[in-house]
Amino acid sequence: MLIDSHAHLQDRAFRKDLPEVLQRAREGGLEKIVCIGYDYESSIEAVEIARQYPQVYAVVGVHPHDAKTLKDETIAGLYELAQDPKVVAIGETGLDYYRDLSPRDVQEKAFIAQVKLAQELYKPVVIHDRDAHQEVLNIIKKEKAGKNEGVLHCYSGHLPLAIDLMKEGFYISFAGPLTYKNARKTVEVAGKISLEKILIETDCPYLTPEPLRGKIKRNEPANVSHVAAKLAEIRNKPLEEIAYITALNTKRVFRIND
Numbered sequence: 098m099l100i101d102s103h104a105h106l107q108d109r110a111f112r113k114d115l116p117e118v119l120q121r122a123r124e125g126g127l128e129k130i131v132c133i134g135y136d137y138e139s140s141i142e143a144v145e146i147a148r149q150y151p152q153v154y155a156v157v158g159v160h161p162h163d164a165k166t167l168k169d170e171t172i173a174g175l176y177e178l179a180q181d182p183k184v185v186a187i188g189e190t191g192l193d194y195y196r197d198l199s200p201r202d203v204q205e206k207a208f209i210a211q212v213k214l215a216q217e218l219y220k221p222v223v224i225h226d227r228d229a230h231q232e233v234l235n236i237i238k239k240e241k242a243g244k245n246e247g248v249l250h251c252y253s254g255h256l257p258l259a260i261d262l263m264k265e266g267f268y269i270s271f272a273g274p275l276t277y278k279n280a281r282k283t284v285e286v287a288g289k290i291s292l293e294k295i296l297i298e299t300d301c302p303y304l305t306p307e308p309l310r311g312k313i314k315r316n317e318p319a320n321v322s323h324v325a326a327k328l329a330e331i332r333n334k335p336l337e338e339i340a341y342i343t344a345l346n347t348k349r350v351f352r353i354n355d
């Protein structure tokens with residue numbers, strides 16, 4: 098059984114056929130899917146989907162791209178949403194210095210505010226980091242962001258950073274880019290860190306893995322099997338073992354007990 102630890106099922110790409118997408122996931126052996134919010138509205142939608150489908154869990158938060166939409170009321174709203182038992186973490190939050198869609202100081206403030214919210218709720222945080230490795234690590238250390246553990250999603254950093262992050266209480270999650278030809282650095286990290294700290298995800302509708310990349314318009318949870326297969330190849334382990342361990346890790350970090 099597989100778990101997709103990071104999917105955006107509320108994305109409009111799934112608006113027309115979510116039941117069919119979830120059916121294919123079930124047929125593909127997916128036990129659970131974690132649906133991640135990226136702004137207040139999409140966090141509400143994540144909780145709605147999680148309430149509707151027993152196999153779906155929700156994470157609520159505001160993505161660094163949308164950091165400029167985060168107000169004091171948004172934090173209060175996320176706090177309320179997080180009272181739902183299906184909400185397992187706060188995120189995705191973090192820093193994106195690649196696209197810089199919100200000013201960097203605004204991204205940092207929103208990141209710190211959501212780390213504090215997670216701490217107040219005793220929940221883990223799901224972190225997005227693009228081209229901001231050192232800054233993300235600095236904030237994690239300063240704010241003790243890994244106090245209730247957390248996930249570095251779609252990991253793209255090097256090995257020493259992954260080791261530092263794990264010391265701070267973080268799991269490392271790999272998405273479709275692990276299967277890409279230019280993934281040498283990411284493959285090295287996936288090959289060397291403790292298997293007990295690895296999660297897999299699709300980040301759908303984005304980041305379609307090989308061999309489907311460029312062939313389909315939209316990624317979906319069932320395709321997490323390709324990330325699992327790549328990890329199995331890198332670690333030289335049976336696919337079933339990789340599926341089992343990464344699912345167990347996901348349940349551990351998100352405190353999912355069934």
Ligand code: NI
Pocket residue numbers: 103105133189300
């Ligand atoms: Ni995402």
